[in-house]
Amino acid sequence: MISDFKYLKPGSVKEALEMLAEHQDDCKIICGGQSLLVIMRQGLISPEYLIDIKGLNDANYLTYDAKDGLKIGATCTHRTVEKSAQVLEKYPVLVEMERKLASIQVRNWGTVAGNLAHGDPAGDPAPVLIAMNGAVKLGSTKGERVVPLDQFYPDLFETAMDHDEIIVEVLVPPSPAKTATKYQKFNLLDSDMGLIGVAVSVTLNGGGVCKDARVVLGSAAPTVIRSSEAEKTLIGARLDDAVFEKAGEAAASECSPVSDIHASEEYRRHLVRVLTKRMAKAAWEQAKISG
Amino acid sequence: MEKRLITLNVNDQDYELYINPKTLLVEAIRDHIELTGTKRGCDTVSCGACTVMVDGMAVKGCSVLAVQAEGTKIVTAEGLETNGKLHPIQKAFLDEGAFQCGFCTSGMLMSAVAFLNETKNPTEKQIRDGIEGNICRCTGYNSIVRAIEAVAKGKYTEDKA
Numbered sequence: 001m002i003s004d005f006k007y008l009k010p011g012s013v014k015e016a017l018e019m020l021a022e023h024q025d026d027c028k029i030i031c032g033g034q035s036l037l038v039i040m041r042q043g044l045i046s047p048e049y050l051i052d053i054k055g056l057n058d059a060n061y062l063t064y065d066a067k068d069g070l071k072i073g074a075t076c077t078h079r080t081v082e083k084s085a086q087v088l089e090k091y092p093v094l095v096e097m098e099r100k101l102a103s104i105q106v107r108n109w110g111t112v113a114g115n116l117a118h119g120d121p122a123g124d125p126a127p128v129l130i131a132m133n134g135a136v137k138l139g140s141t142k143g144e145r146v147v148p149l150d151q152f153y154p155d156l157f158e159t160a161m162d163h164d165e166i167i168v169e170v171l172v173p174p175s176p177a178k179t180a181t182k183y184q185k186f187n188l189l190d191s192d193m194g195l196i197g198v199a200v201s202v203t204l205n206g207g208g209v210c211k212d213a214r215v216v217l218g219s220a221a222p223t224v225i226r227s228s229e230a231e232k233t234l235i236g237a238r239l240d241d242a243v244f245e246k247a248g249e250a251a252a253s254e255c256s257p258v259s260d261i262h263a264s265e266e267y268r269r270h271l272v273r274v275l276t277k278r279m280a281k282a283a284w285e286q287a288k289i290s291g
Numbered sequence: 292m293e294k295r296l297i298t299l300n301v302n303d304q305d306y307e308l309y310i311n312p313k314t315l316l317v318e319a320i321r322d323h324i325e326l327t328g329t330k331r332g333c334d335t336v337s338c339g340a341c342t343v344m345v346d347g348m349a350v351k352g353c354s355v356l357a358v359q360a361e362g363t364k365i366v367t368a369e370g371l372e373t374n375g376k377l378h379p380i381q382k383a384f385l386d387e388g389a390f391q392c393g394f395c396t397s398g399m400l401m402s403a404v405a406f407l408n409e410t411k412n413p414t415e416k417q418i419r420d421g422i423e424g425n426i427c428r429c430t431g432y433n434s435i436v437r438a439i440e441a442v443a444k445g446k447y448t449e450d451k452a
Contacts, residue, residue, distance in 0.1 A: 004292050007312035007358060030356070037315070037354050038335055050312070054359050079348070103424025104402070106336060108348040109355060191423045 002037070003046035009055070013074070013139065013168060016053050021141045023049045024163035030054065031075055032110035034102070035118040059168065064090060072170040078107035078115070091172060093181040093199070097128045103191040113167040116149070119157045119223075122193040126153070126224040127216040128183045131199035132172050139168035146171065150216075153223035176212075178204040180286030182279045185218065186271050188262065194219055195263045198251070198275035202234065202283040210234050215247065215280070220255035220272050227251040230276055239284045248277035297361045301326065302370030308357070316360050317341040317352030320367060328368035328397045332426075339425030342398035343367050349405035351424070368397035371404065379447030380404055383438035391429035399425050403439045413443050 008023075010016035020027065027049035030036050039045055053059065059074035064086045072081065081087055082098035101107060101115075101124045115123050116136060126149060135148045138161055152160050161167070175181075181201040185194025197218030205211040213234035215227040229250035237243045257268035292311055299306050299319060306324050308314075320329050320343065332340030334353050341352035344366040371378035380403050383389070390396045399422060406413070406421035413421065418439045419432075427435065441447065 002313045004311065004313060006293055007295065007356075009358075030359075033356065033359070034336060034354050037356070041334065052356070052359060055362075099420075102336075103339065103351075104406075104421065105339060105342055105349045105351045105424045106354070109345075109350045 001043065002040045003043070005047055005050045008049055008051045010051060010053065011056075013053075013056055013059050016051055016056065016166065017139055017141050017164075019049075019051050020166060021164045023051070027051055029117070029166055031114045032077065032106075033114075034106045034110035035114070035120065053166070062087070066174055068171075069174040070170075070172040072112050072172075074113045074166065074168050075111055076113070077109065077111055078102075079104070081112060082107060090175065091132065091181075093128055093132075093183050094172075097124050097183050100124065100185065100190070113170055116152070116170065117159060117161070117167050119153060119159045120193075121153075121156065121221065121223050122197070122219040123224070124183075124185065124194070124197060124218070127197050127199040127218040128181065129170065129172060130216045130224060130226065131181045131183070131201040131214045132175065133201075133214070134173075135171045136167045137169040137171060138162075138165040140164040140166075144168065150226055156222040158223075176203050178206075178211075178287050178290060180283045180290055182282040182286065184275055184279055186275065196220055196257070196268050196271040196275060198272065198279050200276065200279035200283045202239070202280065202287045204284070204287045208238065208288070210237050210239050210284075213280070215251055215276055217251060217255050217272055217276075220251075220257045220268065222256075225255065227254045227276070229254045230280075234280060239280070241281070244277045244280045244284075247280050248273040248275075251276040295358060297358055299324070299357065299360060299365060300363070301365045302367060303364075310357060312356065312358050314357045315353055316343065316345075316350075316355040316357045316365075319357035319360075320352060320365070326367055326369050330394055330397055332394065332398075337426070338395070338398075339402065339422075340395055340398045342401045342425060344401050344405055347405065347408060349402045349424070366401070366404075368400050371400060378404070379442045380407070380438065382447055383441045384435070387434045387438040387441065389431065389434040389438040391427075391431045395425055395427045395429075399427065399435055403435075403442075407439065407442055410443075413440075415440065418443070 028047040061073040183199040185197035203212040215230040230247040252273035330340040332338035
C-alpha cells in the first residue's frame with residue numbers, strides 16, 4: 001500500500017530544483033517511476049512529497065555530436081534511446097542493452113536517468129555506461145557538476161548525489177578509435193534483471209595491442225563495480241584466449257556477489273568469469289574491425 | 292489527505308476524477324472510471340495484465356500514477372472496437388482461440404496493437420519479443436502469436452475499414 005504523499009508538479013527543470021531545495025529531506029523525485037512505485041508499494045519508502053518531473057519537456061532530449069558525444073536528458077525514456085538510429089550507429093551496445101532491459105512497457109515510460117538514480121546494482125545501463133566512460137551531470141539550485149559514473153555509487157542503493165540534486169543529463173563521450181564495448185547479462189527470464197551483467201570495453205592501438213580496457217560488473221557487489229584486476233590483465237597485452245581466461249578469473253576473484261534464492265555466490269562468480277571472458281573477446285573482435 | 296481534480300481521456304472520452312495523487316492509472320481506470328476490461332495482476336510491473344496504451348505506447352497501468360497520464364490519450368481494451376465492430380486483433384484472438392482463462396487477454400491485446408502499429412511485416416521472433424512484457428499463465432502463447440501474425444499478414448484488412 002502506497003502511503004499518502006503531497007504531489008508537486010513543476011513546469012521546468014529550474015522549478016523542480018527549487019521544489020527539491022525546499023523539500024530535500026522528505027521528498028523523492030518521480031519520473032517514469034518504474035522502480036520507485038514498486039518500492040513505495042512495498043512500503044520501503046514513504047516520502048512526504050513527490051516531485052513529478054515526467055512532463056518536463058525541457059529535459060526530454062537525446063542529442064549527439066562528434067565533439068561532446070551523447071547527451072541523454074533527464075526525462076528521456078529507454079525506448080527513445082533504443083529506437084534512435086544515431087545511437088545504433090555510434091553506440092550499438094546501448095541499443096542491445098536497452099532491448100533486454102525489462103519489458104517494452106517499462107522502456108516506454110521509464111527513463112535512463114531514473115534508472116541510474118535508483119542505484120540498483122542489477123540495473124543494466126550503469127555497467128554499459130561506465131564501460132564507455134559515461135558520466136552524469138547533476139543539477140541543484142546551487143549549480144551543476146559532473147560526476148563520472150564509476151564514482152557515482154558509494155554503496156547499495158546509494159548515489160553521490162546530495163539531497164538537493166537530480167541527474168539533469170547523462171553524458172557518454174565519443175567512442176575513441178579502435179574501441180568497442182560489449183554487454184551481456186545472464187537472467188532466468190528474458191525480461192528480468194540479470195543474475196550477473198558484464199560490460200567490457202576494449203581499445204586497441206595501431207599494432208593490435210590492448211591500449212585501454214574497462215571491465216564493469218553488475219549484480220556482483222553492493223554496487224556496480226569495475227574490476228581493476230581484470231583491466232590490468234587486458235591493458236598492454238596482445239589479446240588472445242589465454243588473456244581473456246585470465247581476465248575472467250581476475251574479475252571472478254575480485255567481485256563480491258551474494259548468495260540468494262536465485263543463485264549462489266559460487267555460481268555468480270562462475271558467471272562473472274565466463275561473461276568477462278566472452279565479453280572481452282567479443283569487444284576485442286569488434287574493436288579490430290572498427291574505425 | 293490531499294485530493295486532486297484531474298481529467299483523463301480514456302477511449303476518446305474525458306472523465307473528471309477527484310482522486311488521491313497516489314492513485315495508480317489501473318485503479319483510476321477500473322475503480323473510478325469503472326472500465327474493468329483492464330486487469331490488475333501482479334502489481335509489481337511484471338505480468339502486463341494492466342497494459343493500456345498511453346499516446347499509442349503500451350505501458351503498465353500499475354506503474355504509472357493516474358495524475359501522470361493527464362493530458363494523454365489512453366486506450367483500453369474497451370476502446371478497440373469501433374461502432375460495434377471488433378478490432379482486427381480481437382477477431383484474430385477469437386479465431387485463433389488465443390485465450391484460456393482470459394485474464395491476460397486485455398493486456399495482450401493492448402501490447403499487440405501497440406506492437407503492430409510500430410512494426411510492419413514482423414517476424415515471429417519480433418512478435419514474441421513484442422509481447423515480452425505480458426505473461427499468460429495458461430501458457431497459451433502459440434495461439435496469441437498466431438493471432439498477431441494473422442493481423443500482421445493482413446488477414447483482417449477488410450475489417451479495418
